[in-house]
Amino acid sequence: MDPVYYKILHVFSLLVLTAWTFAAFANPAPETRRQTLIVTGIASLLMLISGFGMVAKLYGGHLAGWMIVKIVCWLLFSVLAGMAYRRPHLRGKFALIGFSALLIALVMVYMRPV
Ligand code: HEM
Numbered sequence: 153m154d155p156v157y158y159k160i161l162h163v164f165s166l167l168v169l170t171a172w173t174f175a176a177f178a179n180p181a182p183e184t185r186r187q188t189l190i191v192t193g194i195a196s197l198l199m200l201i202s203g204f205g206m207v208a209k210l211y212g213g214h215l216a217g218w219m220i221v222k223i224v225c226w227l228l229f230s231v232l233a234g235m236a237y238r239r240p241h242l243r244g245k246f247a248l249i250g251f252s253a254l255l256i257a258l259v260m261v262y263m264r265p266v
Contacts, residue, residue, distance in 0.1 A: 153205070153209075155205070155206055155209040155210055158202040158203075158205040158206045158209065159202075159206065161198055161201075161202040161205075162199060162202035162203055162206065164198075165195040165196070165198035165199040165202065166195075166199055168191065168195040169192055169195035169196055169199060169229070169230070170250075170254070172188055172191045172192050172195065172233060173192060173229070173232055173233040173236075173250060174247070174250070175188070176188050176192075176232075176233040176236040176237065176243075177232075177236050177243045177246060177247050177250075180236045180237045180240045180243065182237070185237045188233050188237075189233065189234060192230065192233040192234075196226070196230040199226060200223075200226065203219075203222070203223075203226070207219060216264075216266075217266035218260040218261065218264050218265070218266050219260075221256065221257075221260045221266060222257045222260050222261065225253040225254070225256050225257040225260070226253075226257065228249065228253045229250055229253040229254065229257075232246045232249065232250050
């Protein structure tokens with residue numbers, strides 16, 4: 153498959169994951185928990201699959217340092233929506249952690265410092 157399809161899927165699932173995660177921060181009502189966890193779970197999985205699809209297609213399966221940092225950012229960002237329902241009083245801090253993880257992942261992919 154052309155890697156451009158992986159790129160589209162990667163960025164699209166990133167947008168869905170980000171939108172639903174910040175919606176959970178804004179309103180972590182118990183009745184929205186199930187749907188949020190389903191949508192963020194699927195989006196997060198698609199991000200990982202498309203990310204590794206690109207690692208295979210563009211980099212011959214070799215995991216570079218910047219990719220490993222991105223995987224850590226992805227892991228951190230993916231658990232935040234669930235955390236917002238468990239500890240709603242901390243969601244301001246979770247938002248800050250989320251923005252930081254996103255920024256670090258973007259620096260990694262566009263600047264490749266490691
Ligand atoms: C919060 C986490 C992540 C963010 C914000 C993120 C964001 C992005 C963005 C914006 C691109 C550039 C698309 C383009 O300009 O064409 C990209 C590409 C890429 N991402 Fe991610 N990503 C994340 C997680 C991951 C994960 C978990 C992997 C798995 C290894 C991964 C692997 C890749 C690869 C291999 C590319 C292609 C780079 C290239 O074009 O040479 N990313 N990512």
